[in-house]
Amino acid sequence: MIIEISTKQLTGALTKVQKTLPSSSHIPVLNMIKICATDSVVTFTTDDSKNSTSYEVPVGDGESVSIEQEGSVLVPKVFMEMVKKLGKGVRIEVRNNTTSDIGKLIKICSTDEKINSQIELQGLCTDEYPISISTNEKPTLTMSGAVLTSMIKRTVFAASTNESMAILTGVHICIKNGSLNFTSTDRHRLAFVSTKVDTIEELGNGIVVPASVLDDFSKVVNEEDSADLYFLDNKFIVKTGCMTFCTTVIEGIYPDTSKILVPKDQAKYHFILNRKEFIASLERINLIAKGTKRSAASTLTIQPAAESILVEDDNSDVGKIKEEIFVKGLIGEVLKVCYNTEYMIKALEAKTTPNVHFSFTSNVQPIVIRPDDEDDLDYQIILPFRSSN
Amino acid sequence: MIIEISTKQLTGALTKVQKTLPSSSHIPVLNMIKICATDSVVTFTTDDSKNSTSYEVPVGDGESVSIEQEGSVLVPKVFMEMVKKLGKGVRIEVRNNTTSDIGKLIKICSTDEKINSQIELQGLCTDEYPISISTNEKPTLTMSGAVLTSMIKRTVFAASTNESMAILTGVHICIKNGSLNFTSTDRHRLAFVSTKVDTIEELGNGIVVPASVLDDFSKVVNEEDSADLYFLDNKFIVKTGCMTFCTTVIEGIYPDTSKILVPKDQAKYHFILNRKEFIASLERINLIAKGTKRSAASTLTIQPAAESILVEDDNSDVGKIKEEIFVKGLIGEVLKVCYNTEYMIKALEAKTTPNVHFSFTSNVQPIVIRPDDEDDLDYQIILPFRSSN
Structure with a gap:
């Protein structure tokens, strides 16, 4: 295999496949990156035995790749860092190792004339590398x-x-x-x-x-x-x-979750609030809890008279915090609900609408968070804590 | 103590003093930040019992600080993160804690009307905090x-x-x-x-x-x-x-290091090379060594005939690398010197001139690196490894 490739294309491809390169596998070939050059494309592959990623760089994509001789090789991890330090581009030449059947010698030099570096890495042949699953069928x-x-x-x-x-x-x-x-x-x-x-x-x-x-x-x-x-x-x-x-995929039967969602019209408590405003409040409240070792719980109290909710954490040794958030469309009596603050922040961050709709049946039943504008195409459910007060 | 201060000034000051705030001291007051307000200045202090940092924010520096009531308090660490989430500025009000002699209540609210947050942190009085060393004398x-x-x-x-x-x-x-x-x-x-x-x-x-x-x-x-x-x-x-x-300061007598430097005129080997070019070569060479577990050693061989040095690492299982660097003013015979690659990189990075001067007496004597233009006002010394080959 003999190829010339620009550093930009090469590091781009290596970055894409890096996530499925195991940090240290007991199967030696999996610790390496597979490079395969055919007449029209150079493919980079990593495989951690459960997951694999391939990235193709086609010839003719600018002048950034040229293939002089087809072939394939497994390169060691150091290759990824090395190529970043070799200027604009590199020439990679693979030869058989005369002292080993499966070994390959990978000669790397910069296409930059100023960089006078002669590198020889120990590679392996690709015979023992897992075969990529071919998917020439129609996608699902x-x-x-x-x-x-x-x-x-x-x-x-x-x-x-x-x-x-x-x-x-x-x-x-x-x-x-x-x-x-x-x-x-x-x-x-x-x-x-x-x-x-x-x-x-x-x-x-x-x-x-x-x-x-x-x-x-x-x-x-x-x-x-x-x-x-x-x-x-x-x-x-x-x-x-x-x-x-x-x-x-993970083997096994996923639990039936369809029954957990309480339909909107069966919930007793409802309100709509500004998502980002609530996240900002919860982040301040969460800081108070981080000062202590306990899990980050906070409470919200529905205040129908003021058309607002009171969000607070007063259990901390570090201090206490109280925030009032005005809501719309409030239905329900005075009620205090206790929940994990971080779960609530994550659930709100997973939404995309400016406002979100909260509904629940009691302070021990699931809290359902929906976007303001859609019905049941996108929801988050949080189980409240059973609070002592 | 009652003050109003902009978030920018406050977080700026807290960032400056953060390095000497211990992550977890067994002396409770040291885990807190001291804030002291006099009629003209607010001072922030941290102390880890050996080192301390104070940062002063003077009143009248724009409209960013105002002092309504003088006083001082120790605030808990969570204060640093909290103020970042309170909009443009904060009002800090300190009151005595009715249930504790040394406790203080720190009421914090945002000067932003949109942020409807009531925070009460547990503070301490500053009586037991280390006294700052006053330095009203003339500086040395x-x-x-x-x-x-x-x-x-x-x-x-x-x-x-x-x-x-x-x-x-x-x-x-x-x-x-x-x-x-x-x-x-x-x-x-x-x-x-x-x-x-x-x-x-x-x-x-x-x-x-x-x-x-x-x-x-x-x-x-x-x-x-x-x-x-x-x-x-x-x-x-x-x-x-x-x-x-x-x-x-650290107690004890520092060793006499004045004898270690070999004067330039007593050295047998000399050459001048481009600093950044050498660093780039060493960084590539260092990568090869990082693939293995051993310490990162590389060698340089003086090649008088070519007016160059050959830098290489051929001891690695991962591969080998060889770079030729052309030098100026080369004096000396063919000689191979082995050294710690990382030490060499650090020493070169500590220089500021484009070129550096290398000199040594033999391959077991200290390597002296000087800037090209100065004499003995700035030098780095590295002891070579005794190499087997």
Whole structure:
């Protein structure tokens, strides 16, 4: 393999695939990055045995890539840092290692004449590297990259981080009646987002994709590209732009969460408030709790007379804080509800509308947060604490 | 105490004093920030029992501070984060706590009408807080803040981090023949910087100031201000702009380092090279070593015939790297010298001239690095490794 590639293209590609490069795998080949050059494209691949990312740099994309000789090689991690320090571009030449069957010698030099550096890295041949799953079939559905990342960001945070409940560490993805639904829950809160999609496929039971993997993925997607989604046997594949991302789904049956949502018309308490104003108040309140070791709980008291809610934390040794927030459309009596402040902040941050609608049936029943303008296509549920006072 | 102050002034002052606020001291009052308001100035102070920083905000500096009632109080750490979230400015009102003799209640509200937040923090009275050392005397010397921070940055890195050699964890500061000298060493390398100062004082034995403390201090100094330096009994005080910084010197006798420097005319090997070019080469070489666990050593070979040096690392499992750097004024035979790559990078970064002069007597004698244009006012010494080849 002999290629010349610009540093910009190269570091761009390496950054995209970096998330699924394991920090230290006991399988040596997985600690390396696969580079494969065919006549028209150079592909960079990483694989942590459960997830893999490939990024393609096509020839003819400006003059930034040229392929003199096809081939493939596994390069060590140091390659990523090294190329950043070699000026505008690099020439990579791979030769067989005369002392080893599987070893390869990777000669790297800068295309910058000023940089007089001769580098020889120890590579490996690609025979033992996992084979990429080919997806030449028609995708299950195609959607906007921006919508996909938004759906990921608005659900991943509510998944459990407790590995003993493996199924809850994932986001449940299903297709029902022409809607793509994302659900996540850690038993104390739940996030749900739904969007209409153009597909005739049904995937009622859905699949469960690790939340941390989706989160990493959402950070490297180019939101302007469209995304092709493939739901295979035990794999979930997304192709977007030059990138192909593949993850192994979590085995098991996701709990039925459809019964948790209390329909709006059955709730006794309702109010609408300004989302950003409430987040700012909760952040101040959260600071008081951070001064102590206990979990960050705060209370809200519905004040129908003043058409407001009083948000407060007065349990701290550090001090106390009280904020009054004026609300609209208040229905219900005086009531005090106690909840985890950080969960409330995260739930509000996952919304996009200026105002949000709160509803609940009592101070021990789930708090449901909906956008002001939509019905049940996007909601967050938080279970309140049972407060002593 | 009742004051109103803009968030900008307040967070500016708190940032300046933050470095000497201990993360968790067993003396409760030291975990707090002292605020003292007199008729013309509000002073913020932190103290970690060895070092302290004060920052003064004078009244009349725009309309950003006003003092309604003089007084002083200790505020908890959460105050720092809290004020950032309270809009343009805050009103701080301190009252006695009716249930405690030393307790104070600190009422904080935003001067922004939109922020309807009532905060009450638990403060303490300032009686048990360490008294600031007053320095109304004439300073030992006055110098430019920019020169002071430059001298600090060019020496602190070479101090030892090994607490078992306490004296070497400091920077030795002395005044001799109208020059202010900074020296630091960890026995394997040495950094020395000297500058002419306008003082008749002599301080031949000098004092030793903790390097980590000087490093923190150099990050908050405003380089445009001038700096007044006070050398007291066991304290070193710097007053610069609105800030007063005080540290306890390290007890003990600093080793005599004056004999380590080999005069230029006694060295056998000499060459001059481009500093930034050499740093870039060493950084590439250092990456190869980082792939392995061993300490980052590289070698340079003097090549008189080519008027160049060959820098390389070929001991790594990851690969090898070789760079040729053309030099000027080369004197000496073919010779291979082995050294710690990171020490060499740090030493070169501590220089400011485009070219640097290297000299040494043999490959086991100290390597001396001087600026190209000056003599012995600024040098770095690195002890080479004894290499097997």
